[in-house]
Amino acid sequence: MSHRIEELALDLVGLLHRNATLEEFSARLARLEASPGGTDEKAAAAATVEMAMAVKRRLEQHESSERGLLALVDSAKDLSSQLDLTSLLNAIVDRARNLLGSHLAWLTVYNEETAQFRVLATAGATSSGTTRMTVSHQYGIAGVVLATQAPFHTPNYLLDQRFPHDAELDDIFRNEGVAGMAGVPLLLNDSVVGLLFVADRYDRTYSASSISILSAMASHAAVAVNNAKAFEQARTALQEADRAREALERYARGVQDSAEAHEQLTSLLARGASLATLVQTVAQLLQGAVLVLDEAFQVIDRASAPGYASKAAENYAPHSDRSAAITQAIRASRQGGRSVIAWREDTEVCRVVAVIGGSDLLGAVLLFRPEDLADIPVRTFERSASVIGIMLLSQERMEASRHSEVAGFLRSLISAHSEARASMPEQARHLGLDLAQSLSLILIETEQPKPDFVARRLRARMPQGVLLDEVDGAVVIVCATARTEEVVQVFSAMAERELGGPYRGILSKPMQWHGAVPGVYGALRRGLSVLRRIGAKGRIIEQNQMALYSVLFESHDRESLKAFINASIGPLVAYDQKRGTQIAETLLNYLDSNQNAKSTASNLGIHVNTVRQRLANVDELLGQWSSSSRVLEIHVALRLRSLTGFDT
Incomplete structure (x- = not known):
C-alpha cells in the first residue's frame, strides 16, 4: 500500500473516531477525485473513502436503532408508571x-x-x-x-x-x-x-x-x-359498585327509618294522641308541611317541620287555582291506592294521598316539600295516611254516637206529641244544653251542598251547648238565646267559604219554655216556604219579620210578589234608581219607627229635616198614602222588597 493511501486511511479512522458527519467524508472523496495521480491509486483511495462512509452509515443506523430502543424503554417505563x-x-x-x-x-x-x-x-x-x-x-x-x-x-x-x-x-x-x-x-x-x-x-x-x-x-x-x-x-365498575353499596346502605337506612316512623305513629295512635300531634309528627318525619283535608277538601289540621315554611300550604283554599290539580290527584290516589304528585314547581312539590275508610273517602293528606320523596319515605307518607284514616274513623264513630243522641233529642224536642218531654231537661243537660234558660231555634235551608253535609260541617265549628242536625231537608239548630249571634256568625263564615249555592234561614223569637218549641218549629217551617216562594236567599231572617208575610203570601209565587211590590211602591223605587236617592229605605225605616221622624233620622244618621224632605217626595211620588190601609200596604211592600231584593 502506498504511503498516500496509508495517510488517507489514518485520516478516515480519525474522522470515524471523532464521529464526523457524512458531509466531511464526502468532502474527502471530492478532494481525492480532484487530485492528480495515477488512476489505479486514485481508484483504490476512493474505494477506501467509500468503505469508511459505509461504516459511518452503519454506525448512524446503529445509533438510530439504539435511540429507538431507548425511546421504547422510556415508553415502557411510562406505561408502567x-x-x-x-x-x-x-x-x-x-x-x-x-x-x-x-x-x-x-x-x-x-x-x-x-x-x-x-x-x-x-x-x-x-x-x-x-x-x-x-x-x-x-x-x-x-x-x-x-x-x-x-x-x-x-x-x-x-x-x-x-x-x-x-x-x-x-x-x-x-x-x-x-x-x-x-x-x-x-x-x-x-x-x-x-x-x-x-x-x-x-x-x-x-x-x-x-x-x-x-x-x-x-x-x-x-x-x-x-x-x-x-x-x-375498572374505575367505572368500582364507582358503580360504590353507588350500589351506597344505594343499599340508603335503602337499609330508609327501611329502618320507615319501620321506626311506623312504630312511632302506631304508638301515638295506641296512646290516644290527638290528630294535631299525629300531623305534627308526620311533618317532622318527612321534613315538610302537612295538611289534612276532610271529604269536602276543607283543612281540618295542619303542621310544618321546624324551619320549613310553605306558602302554598299556608295559602291553601278549596277553590284556589290548584284545586283542580289537587282534586284530580286525590281521585287518582283513591283509584290507585298510592300517593301521587298533584303539582310540581321549581321550589316545591305537592304530594297527595287519599284517606279511605271502607269504601268512603274520608279526606286526604297533602305533603309540601322542596323536593319529592324517595321510594321508602313515600311508603312512610302513605302509611301515615292510613294511621290518620284510622284516627278519623275513630273520631267519626265517636261523633256518630253523639250525633245519634243529639238527633233523637232534637226530633223529640220539635215533636208535638213527644212522650219524653218530662225527661228532656236531663237529656239536654247531658248534651250541654240548659232548657231552663231562654231558647232560640234556627232553621236553615240550603241547595248546594245538601243540608246533611252542611250539618256535618257545622258540628265541628259550633260552640259547646249548641245542638244541631238535619231534619226533613233543613238544618235545625237549638241554642241558648244568648248565643244566637255567635251561632249565626259561625254559619255565615262557613257559608262564605264553603257553600256553593244559595241558602235561606229563619231565627225564632226567644222561647222561655221548651214546650213551645214544636209550635215555633212549625211556624219556621212555614216561614221557610214563604222565603223560598218569594226568592229570598243569602240571609237568616228573624221570625218577627216574617209573621205577617207567612200569613199573606204562603200561596203566592214570585211574579205575583213582584206585581204587588210594583203596584204599591213602583214609582218610589224607580225614582231612587234613576236619581241614586234613598227614599224607599228612609220610608221603611220611618214606618218601622212608628212614623217618628227623629228616630228615623237617628237610625239613618241624617238630619231630621232631610227625613222630612224625603217624606215630602213620597207624597209627590205615591200620592195620598197616610190612610192606615195604604200605610200597611206600602209597609208590607217595602219589607218584602228588603227581604227579596226585588226591583221594579
Missing part, C-alpha cells in the same frame, strides 16, 4: 417526532360510532386546526391504514393521488406546510384503535428503520389506550 392517558400519549408523540427528526407528529383514536379519527395528542403543530382534527375513515392515509392495518407513507401528501382527499383536511395540512407524511396503526386484538403520524415540511422518503421505530411507538400507544380503557372500565 403513568395512568394519565393524555400525558402518556403526549410523551409518545413527542418521542416519535424526535426519533424520526420530523417537524410534527400526532396521534388519533378511532370512534366506531362516528367512524372518525379524533386527535388526542400533538407535537410541533403550528396551526390550531391540527390539534382539533377529525378525519373520516374514508379519506387520506387514515383510510388506507385502517383498511390495510399496515403502515403507509408518502413523500408528498398533498400531491399523492393513491387515496381520496378531504378538502378540509388538505387545507389544514396546507396551512401547516406538510409535505412528507407517514402513518402507522395502533393495533389491538387485530383491530385499529388509532393512528400515529409523523410529518415533515419537505418531501421526504421514510426508511424502513424509521417506519419500524414508529410502529413500535404505535404499539406502546395502543397498549396505553387499552390500559386507559381498562382502567376507565
Whole structure:
C-alpha cells in the first residue's frame, strides 16, 4: 500500500473516531477525485473513502436503532408508571417526532360510532386546526391504514393521488406546510384503535428503520389506550359498585327509618294522641308541611317541620287555582291506592294521598316539600295516611254516637206529641244544653251542598251547648238565646267559604219554655216556604219579620210578589234608581219607627229635616198614602222588597 493511501486511511479512522458527519467524508472523496495521480491509486483511495462512509452509515443506523430502543424503554417505563392517558400519549408523540427528526407528529383514536379519527395528542403543530382534527375513515392515509392495518407513507401528501382527499383536511395540512407524511396503526386484538403520524415540511422518503421505530411507538400507544380503557372500565365498575353499596346502605337506612316512623305513629295512635300531634309528627318525619283535608277538601289540621315554611300550604283554599290539580290527584290516589304528585314547581312539590275508610273517602293528606320523596319515605307518607284514616274513623264513630243522641233529642224536642218531654231537661243537660234558660231555634235551608253535609260541617265549628242536625231537608239548630249571634256568625263564615249555592234561614223569637218549641218549629217551617216562594236567599231572617208575610203570601209565587211590590211602591223605587236617592229605605225605616221622624233620622244618621224632605217626595211620588190601609200596604211592600231584593 502506498504511503498516500496509508495517510488517507489514518485520516478516515480519525474522522470515524471523532464521529464526523457524512458531509466531511464526502468532502474527502471530492478532494481525492480532484487530485492528480495515477488512476489505479486514485481508484483504490476512493474505494477506501467509500468503505469508511459505509461504516459511518452503519454506525448512524446503529445509533438510530439504539435511540429507538431507548425511546421504547422510556415508553415502557411510562406505561408502567403513568395512568394519565393524555400525558402518556403526549410523551409518545413527542418521542416519535424526535426519533424520526420530523417537524410534527400526532396521534388519533378511532370512534366506531362516528367512524372518525379524533386527535388526542400533538407535537410541533403550528396551526390550531391540527390539534382539533377529525378525519373520516374514508379519506387520506387514515383510510388506507385502517383498511390495510399496515403502515403507509408518502413523500408528498398533498400531491399523492393513491387515496381520496378531504378538502378540509388538505387545507389544514396546507396551512401547516406538510409535505412528507407517514402513518402507522395502533393495533389491538387485530383491530385499529388509532393512528400515529409523523410529518415533515419537505418531501421526504421514510426508511424502513424509521417506519419500524414508529410502529413500535404505535404499539406502546395502543397498549396505553387499552390500559386507559381498562382502567376507565375498572374505575367505572368500582364507582358503580360504590353507588350500589351506597344505594343499599340508603335503602337499609330508609327501611329502618320507615319501620321506626311506623312504630312511632302506631304508638301515638295506641296512646290516644290527638290528630294535631299525629300531623305534627308526620311533618317532622318527612321534613315538610302537612295538611289534612276532610271529604269536602276543607283543612281540618295542619303542621310544618321546624324551619320549613310553605306558602302554598299556608295559602291553601278549596277553590284556589290548584284545586283542580289537587282534586284530580286525590281521585287518582283513591283509584290507585298510592300517593301521587298533584303539582310540581321549581321550589316545591305537592304530594297527595287519599284517606279511605271502607269504601268512603274520608279526606286526604297533602305533603309540601322542596323536593319529592324517595321510594321508602313515600311508603312512610302513605302509611301515615292510613294511621290518620284510622284516627278519623275513630273520631267519626265517636261523633256518630253523639250525633245519634243529639238527633233523637232534637226530633223529640220539635215533636208535638213527644212522650219524653218530662225527661228532656236531663237529656239536654247531658248534651250541654240548659232548657231552663231562654231558647232560640234556627232553621236553615240550603241547595248546594245538601243540608246533611252542611250539618256535618257545622258540628265541628259550633260552640259547646249548641245542638244541631238535619231534619226533613233543613238544618235545625237549638241554642241558648244568648248565643244566637255567635251561632249565626259561625254559619255565615262557613257559608262564605264553603257553600256553593244559595241558602235561606229563619231565627225564632226567644222561647222561655221548651214546650213551645214544636209550635215555633212549625211556624219556621212555614216561614221557610214563604222565603223560598218569594226568592229570598243569602240571609237568616228573624221570625218577627216574617209573621205577617207567612200569613199573606204562603200561596203566592214570585211574579205575583213582584206585581204587588210594583203596584204599591213602583214609582218610589224607580225614582231612587234613576236619581241614586234613598227614599224607599228612609220610608221603611220611618214606618218601622212608628212614623217618628227623629228616630228615623237617628237610625239613618241624617238630619231630621232631610227625613222630612224625603217624606215630602213620597207624597209627590205615591200620592195620598197616610190612610192606615195604604200605610200597611206600602209597609208590607217595602219589607218584602228588603227581604227579596226585588226591583221594579
